[in-house]
C-alpha cells in the first residue's frame with residue numbers, strides 16, 4: 001500500500017481552487033477509487049459522477065493530469081509514484097460543483113436530430129440486414145456518451161460554437177443513422193446547414209480521447225463531409241439533381257425541418 | 264429550519280410519473296405516452312446511465328432465429344425450471360409469449376443486434392436456456408437497449424425527463440397515489456410531482472454487499488418507498504450471486520464477467536486444471552447436461568444431438584460450485600476459479616464477440632483474455648424478489664402504484680436466468696405503462712397533503728442540519744460487513760439472527776448520521792438519504808431467508824440443505840404491519856393452470872417444433 005496525493009478541484013460556478021488529499025492506494029486502483037477514498041475520509045462532499053465503474057456508462061468523465069479521461073479506467077499506477085493525481089472538471093461545460101459539469105447541451109443536440117425511421121417491416125416481421133452492412137453502424141453505437149470527445153474538440157472547447165456545431169459525438173450519431181441500412185430519412189442537408197459539419201477541420205483530437213476507440217473522424221465525420229460535398233458541390237451530381245429532381249438518394253426522403261436550435 | 268411554505272416548492276404536474284430511466288422505466292414511459300398520457304420520468308443519474316447500460320450478454324426471447332426448434336413454451340419451461348417453480352405462472356407465460364415482439368420492436372426503433380447468416384437477429388447460448396435465445400450486440404447489449412429506448416423516449420410526444428432528480432417518498436390521497444417528493448441533485452432543492460399514478464422502475468439493492476456488480480444507484484429506494492406506502496414485497500430472500508465476477512485487483516472485485524464468455528465456449532477450471540463443473544450437475548438437470556468433456560466439445564462444435572456443457576447450468580449452481588472449490592482449497596491464487604476462453608476460441612473471435620470483456624481485463628487487471636485465463640468468483644448481482652404486483656396490470660395493492668423491472672417480483676422465482684431481465688424490462692415495462700393508462704381513466708382529482716410534504720422535507724434535511732454524527736460512509740461499510748458475514752451465499756439460522764440484530768443496530772445509527780457540506784451535489788448527503796432504504800431491504804432479505812428453511816435457487820441454507828417439498832409451494836410476502844413493524848406472511852401458492860403446468864412439466868420432445 002502506498003500513499004498518493006489526490007489534487008482535486010473544489011468549487012462551483014463562482015470559482016474554486018485545488019485541494020490536496022492524501023489517501024491510501026492499493027495495487028490495481030483506478031483514479032475513481034482515490035476519489036471514493038477521499039469521500040469516505042477527508043472530503044465527504046467531493047462531488048463526482050459515476051455508475052458502472054467498468055468503463056461502460058460514461059459517467060465519470062473528468063480531466064486527469066490534463067487529459068480528458070474516464071476516472072474508472074485510469075489506473076493510478078500509470079502515474080509516477082510521487083506524481084500527484086490532478087483531477088478537474090471537463091472544461092467545455094459549465095461547472096455545477098467540483099468534478100461535476102452541466103452536460104445538458106449534449107442531450108439537447110440529440111433531441112434535434114431526426115430519429116431513426118425505418119421502412120415497413122417484411123411480412124414475417126423480421127427485418128433483414130447482413131452483419132457486414134451493420135458492422136460500421138455498430139462501431140458508432142458503441143458510444144457510451146462520456147462526452148470526452150465533445151470536451152476535447154476545439155470548436156466547442158476553445159471557440160464555444162455550441163450553437164453551430166453538434167460536436168463529434170453527434171456527428172457519429174448522424175453517421176450511424178445515415179449508414180443504417182433500414183433508415184429512410186435524408187439528413188445530409190441538415191448535416192451541413194444545421195449540425196455544422198463544416199466547423200470540423202479534421203484535427204482528430206476527438207478520436208484520440210475516445211475510450212471506446214471509435215474512429216470518429218475517419219469513419220464517421222469524413223464520410224459525412226464527403227456526402228455533403230458530393231451533394232452540394234459536385235457539379236455532376238448537381239446536374240443530375242437539376243434534371244431528375246431533388247431526390248438523388250434512393251430510399252431516403254428529406255427530413256422534416258430540424259427543431260429550432262438551442263442557444 | 265423555519266416554516267416551510269409548500270406552495271413555494273417547484274411543482275410539476277403529470278398524469279403519470281415513472282421513477283427510473285432504465286429499460287423498464289423508459290419502456291413504461293413510451294407505452295404510457297403512446298396511450299396519450301403526459302409522462303414524467305425521474306432518475307437519479309443522467310439519462311442513459313441507468314444500470315441497464317451495463318447489461319452485457321443479451322435479452323432472451325424465443326425468436327427461433329438461431330434454432331428453429333425454439334418457441335415460447337420452451338422459454339416458459341426453462342424460466343419456471345430455472346426459478347425452481349416459485350415464479351408466478353402468468354408472468355412467466357406473458358414474458359415468454361411477448362418477448363419476441365418486444366425485441367423486434369426495439370429493432371424497429373433503431374437497435375442494431377448482431378445478425379444471423381440470413382440477416383435476422385442472431386441469438387446466443389446462455390445458462391439455463393435450452394436453445395441459443397439471447398438477442399445480443401457483442402457484449403454490450405444493455406447499452407444498445409438503453410440508447411434505443413432513450414432515443415425513442417426523447418422523441419415520443421408526452422415524455423419529459425427530469426434527470427439527476429432523486430425521489431424521496433410517495434404522497435398518497437386517501438390511500439391512492441397522488442404524487443412524489445423529490446430533490447434535484449445539483450442544487451439540493453426539493454421538487455413536487457403531482458400525478459395520478461407512479462410506476463416504480465428503480466432496480467435492485469446490491470449495494471448492501473461489498474462484492475457486487477451493482478452501481479451506487481442500487482439502494483432499494485423503490486422497494487422502500489413502496490413498502491412505506493403500504494405495498495407488499497415478495498421473494499426478497501432470493502438474491503442472485505452471479506458466478507463470475509472479477510476477483511482481482513481488489514478495486515474491481517465484483518465487476519461482472521458476462522455469462523456470454525461461457526456461452527461462447529469458455530470453461531471453468533480449478534487450480535489442478537480440472538473442469539470441475541462436471542462434478543456439480545444437479546439431478547434435475549442431469550438428463551439435459553453433457554456428462555463427458557467429449558460431449559461438451561461436440562456441443563461447442565455445433566452438434567445438435569450433444570447436450571450442453573455443465574458450465575451453462577443455472578447461476579445458483581455454478582456460483583455454489585465455485586464457492587465449494589475455493590473452500591476445498593482448489594481455488595485460483597486470488598480466491599476464485601479460472602475461466603478460460605483463450606484456449607477455446609481464436610483471438611479475433613474473442614475480440615469480436617466479447618470486446619468489452621477484452622478491454623475490461625486488459626485495462627483493469629492487465630490480463631489478456633485471448634492469451635490467459637481469467638480469475639472469477641461469485642458476486643452479488645440481482646434481486647429476484649421485490650414489489651408484488653398484479654400479473655397483468657403490474658399494479659401493487661396501493662391504488663395507482665405500479666412496478667416493473669428489477670424492483671418488481673414474480674417472473675424469476677428463486678433464480679433468474681441470464682437474459683431474462685432485459686426481456687422482463689421490455690415486457691413488463693410496457694404492461695405497467697398500459698396498466699397505468701387504464702387505471703388513470705378511472706381516477707378523479709387528487710390532493711397531496713402539505714403535512715406529508717413538510718414531514719418529508721424535514722426528514723431529508725436532518726442529516727445536513729445536525730451538529731454532528733457518524734459518517735454515513737462508515738455506516739454503509741458496516742452494513743456491507745454484516746451482509747458479507749451473515750447474509751451471504753451460504754446462510755444459517757444463527758448467522759441470520761445475528762445479522763438482524765446488527766441491521767437493527769445500524770437502523771438506529773442511521774437516524775443520527777451527519778452529512779457534511781451543503782445540499783448541492785453532495786454525495787455524503789445522498790448516501791445518508793439512501794442508507795435507510797438499503798437497510799430496510801437488507802432486513803427484508805434476512806427475514807425472508809430466516810423463514811425459508813430449505814435451499815432453493817439462489818437461497819442456500821447450510822443448516823437446511825436441499826429443496827424441501829413443503830417450501831416448493833410457498834412464496835414469502837413482506838409488508839409493513841399496522842403497528843409499523845415489518846410483517847412476514849408465508850403464502851401457499853395456487854397450482855398452476857392446467858395448460859401451463861403441463862408445459863412446464865412436458866418433455867422437450869413434446870414442445871419442440873410446436874410454435875403455437
Ligand SMILES: Cc1cc2nc3c(=O)[nH]c(=O)nc-3n(C[C@H](O)[C@H](O)[C@H](O)COP(=O)(O)OP(=O)(O)OC[C@H]3O[C@@H](n4cnc5c(N)ncnc54)[C@H](O)[C@@H]3O)c2cc1C
Nearest residue numbers: 283284285287307314315320321430466668669682684685
Ligand atoms: C453488469 C451487469 C450485467 C448484466 N447483464 C445482463 C444481461 O446480459 N442480460 C439480462 O437480461 N440482464 C442483465 N443484467 C441485469 C439487468 O441489467 C438489470 O436487472 C436491469 O437492467 C434492471 O433494469 P431496470 O430498468 O429495472 O432498472 P435500472 O436500469 O437499474 O434503472 C433504475 C433506474 O431507477 C433510477 N432510480 C433508482 N432510485 C431512484 C430514486 N430514488 N429516484 C429517482 N430515480 C431512481 C435510477 O436512476 C435508474 O434510472 C445485468 C446486470 C449487471 C449489473
Ligand code: SF4
Nearest residue numbers: 153200201203204206
Ligand atoms: S476532428 Fe473535428 S470533431 Fe474531432 S476534434 Fe477535430 S475538429 Fe473536433
Ligand code: SF4
Nearest residue numbers: 143144146147149210
Ligand atoms: S464518441 Fe467516444 S469519446 Fe465521444 S462520447 Fe462517445 S464514447 Fe465518448
Ligand code: FES
Nearest residue numbers: 052053057058072
Ligand atoms: S463509472 Fe461508468 S464509465 Fe466510469
